[in-house]
Amino acid sequence: MNAPRNISGRRLVAGTARGTTAVLQAPLSLWGGFDPASGRIIDVHHPQHGLQIAGHIVVMPGGRGSSSSASVLLESVRLGRHPLALVLAEPDPVLVIGALVAADLYRVAVPVVRIGAAELAAVPDGANVRVDAMQSAANIVIA
Amino acid sequence: MFLDAIDKALLAGAFGPAAQRAMRLLQPYGEALGAARFIDIASAHIDGCLYHGPSGLDFVRAFLGSGARVRVPTSLNVMAVDLVHPERFAAPPVLADRQRELLQGYLDLGCAPTLTCAPYQRLPRPTFGEHVAWAESNATVFVNSCLGARSDRYGDFTDLCAALTGRVPEAGLHLDENRRARLLLRAPAPDASDLDRDLWFVCLGYALGEIARDRVAVIVGSPPDTTEDELKALGAAAASSGSVALFHVLGVTPEAKRLADVLDPATAPGEVSLSGDDLRRIAGRLCRAAAGEPVAAFCAGTPHYSPDEFRRLAAGVAGRRAAAGVEVLVSTSRAIAQQVEAAPWAEALWSFGVRLVVDTCTYLTPPALAGAGWVVTPSGKWAHYAPGTIGRRAALMSLDRCLRCAERGRIVP
Numbered sequence: 001m002n003a004p005r006n007i008s009g010r011r012l013v014a015g016t017a018r019g020t021t022a023v024l025q026a027p028l029s030l031w032g033g034f035d036p037a038s039g040r041i042i043d044v045h046h047p048q049h050g051l052q053i054a055g056h057i058v059v060m061p062g063g064r065g066s067s068s069s070a071s072v073l074l075e076s077v078r079l080g081r082h083p084l085a086l087v088l089a090e091p092d093p094v095l096v097i098g099a100l101v102a103a104d105l106y107r108v109a110v111p112v113v114r115i116g117a118a119e120l121a122a123v124p125d126g127a128n129v130r131v132d133a134m135q136s137a138a139n140i141v142i143a
Numbered sequence: 144m145f146l147d148a149i150d151k152a153l154l155a156g157a158f159g160p161a162a163q164r165a166m167r168l169l170q171p172y173g174e175a176l177g178a179a180r181f182i183d184i185a186s187a188h189i190d191g192c193l194y195h196g197p198s199g200l201d202f203v204r205a206f207l208g209s210g211a212r213v214r215v216p217t218s219l220n221v222m223a224v225d226l227v228h229p230e231r232f233a234a235p236p237v238l239a240d241r242q243r244e245l246l247q248g249y250l251d252l253g254c255a256p257t258l259t260c261a262p263y264q265r266l267p268r269p270t271f272g273e274h275v276a277w278a279e280s281n282a283t284v285f286v287n288s289c290l291g292a293r294s295d296r297y298g299d300f301t302d303l304c305a306a307l308t309g310r311v312p313e314a315g316l317h318l319d320e321n322r323r324a325r326l327l328l329r330a331p332a333p334d335a336s337d338l339d340r341d342l343w344f345v346c347l348g349y350a351l352g353e354i355a356r357d358r359v360a361v362i363v364g365s366p367p368d369t370t371e372d373e374l375k376a377l378g379a380a381a382a383s384s385g386s387v388a389l390f391h392v393l394g395v396t397p398e399a400k401r402l403a404d405v406l407d408p409a410t411a412p413g414e415v416s417l418s419g420d421d422l423r424r425i426a427g428r429l430c431r432a433a434a435g436e437p438v439a440a441f442c443a444g445t446p447h448y449s450p451d452e453f454r455r456l457a458a459g460v461a462g463r464r465a466a467a468g469v470e471v472l473v474s475t476s477r478a479i480a481q482q483v484e485a486a487p488w489a490e491a492l493w494s495f496g497v498r499l500v501v502d503t504c505t506y507l508t509p510p511a512l513a514g515a516g517w518v519v520t521p522s523g524k525w526a527h528y529a530p531g532t533i534g535r536r537a538a539l540m541s542l543d544r545c546l547r548c549a550e551r552g553r554i555v556p
Contacts, residue, residue, distance in 0.1 A: 011173065031195075032532050033439055045527065069298060071199055072423065074198040075197075091175060093176060094299075097298045100168050100171055101202060
């Protein structure tokens with residue numbers, strides 16, 4: 001068994017999370033791309049159309065497209081079918097505000113962490129991960 | 144982040160609890176974006192008025208009750224339903240009720256009931272260099288690119304927070320250095336691509352989004368007589384296939400009079416040359432329909448149709464009629480719908496079978512369509528999103544071909 005591996009990143013939205021990774025091969029617009037009721041990817045143009053991402057640590061290069069992605073993230077939190085954390089290579093302002101409002105309204109932390117593009121590409125899919133974004137220097141531990 | 148006196152007053156509650164709550168969200172938001180300080184905005188455009196579920200109501204209600212008002216002129220984007228023509232949609236009545244409640248919340252906060260993704264087609268427009276907070280991806284990309292106003296890519300919620308405080312973090316596209324092009328995109332000549340001119344702009348926009356993702360690009364090779372409606376279509380496609388919130392078009396858009404104006408002298412931009420084949424391949428990916436297959440509808444107006452687009456459509460359909468069973472739906476704002484309904488040239492539209500949709504767009508809630516066939520559309524944004532959002536097969540094509548398909552009730556070459 002490999003030793004746990006640490007990736008350091010920057011906190012965009014505070015919180016901690018523990019779960020398995022869903023590594024997306026392409027950016028995803030949550031609006032039009034993610035169904036908050038089923039937790040699945042519904043964007044037919046996305047290479048992982050149909051994938052369940054609720055309850056996972058979602059690792060993706062960035063968000064994409066619509067302003068409404070913030071609303072879709074919040075609605076998924078209300079329904080309890082949300083990504084447990086978001087790990088991005090680009091700081092996506094739309095996802096950041098969605099996660100901040102989720103914490104404000106529903107007291108649910110969906111930490112958002114930015115890591116380097118090279119580190120992001122090396123995160124394995126389906127890995128057990130702990131995200132700690134309580135400090136501005138965030139930490140991701142891959143078991 | 145450095146806080147001005149006004150920011151401290153907002154955070155301390157001097158402008159009331161709603162503005163305080165909004166500022167408490169904007170502060171960590173600004174820190175996440177690495178902003179140094181806050182700046183004033185001149186207007187806001189709100190996307191959060193589109194109903195996605197009870198959480199949107201929970202959000203707006205958190206700001207109601209203390210007499211709070213927006214601090215800058217604020218327009219509202221589309222909603223989930225057409226409250227004027229609900230019969231044109233296959234939506235449960237409860238959706239309209241929830242949507243009305245959400246709209247009322249934003250109206251109570253002092254927002255203007257524009258209910259359009261393209262308020263710049265009617266209201267006074269943001270001006271060159273002015274800082275604004277405009278949400279809705281195609282509105283953001285339009286005010287940045289075509290007007291030279293400065294909006295970052297705002298999501299739902301940030302829009303209302305900005306409107307209630309009149310402040311946004313000085314980040315992203317508010318800053319000079321982030322408005323420079325990192326990518327130079329050479330477009331093939333419209334004639335060489337073998338695509339109709341309107342489809343050329345949509346495919347170019349779609350390619351821009353896929354290649355640039357969130358980078359600012361400058362396009363070289365767009366005709367000097369490029370119209371605002373063509374830029375609107377290009378930008379909406381780019382903001383669907385990518386997160387493009389600003390693009391420049393050399394010799395066309397206001398910040399790109401010369402290449403040197405938009406390129407960073409210190410760093411060489413990435414450079415991509417598109418061929419006619421590249422654009423034709425995109426057109427092919429967004430139109431999988433085969434000749435002879437049935438057509439259920441023609442949907443246009445994503446983004447909302449302008450008066451000019453209606454005039455061109457009326458000229459194109461004069462003396463023609465859509466086949467029985469084909470719905471012809473064109474989305475626009477209530478204000479422009481009124482203008483069109485009063486126009487002497489509009490008769491050709493109604494004879495063809497055009498029905499107007501207001502307040503919303505036809506890819507948000509499924510329109511009531513008789514057949515299960517293709518929806519033909521000249522909109523790249525519609526073709527991109529509708530298969531996922533309303534489960535409809537969409538075929539992107541030029542307006543000219545869309546109308547011929549609608550007339551025949553079948554896909555024609």
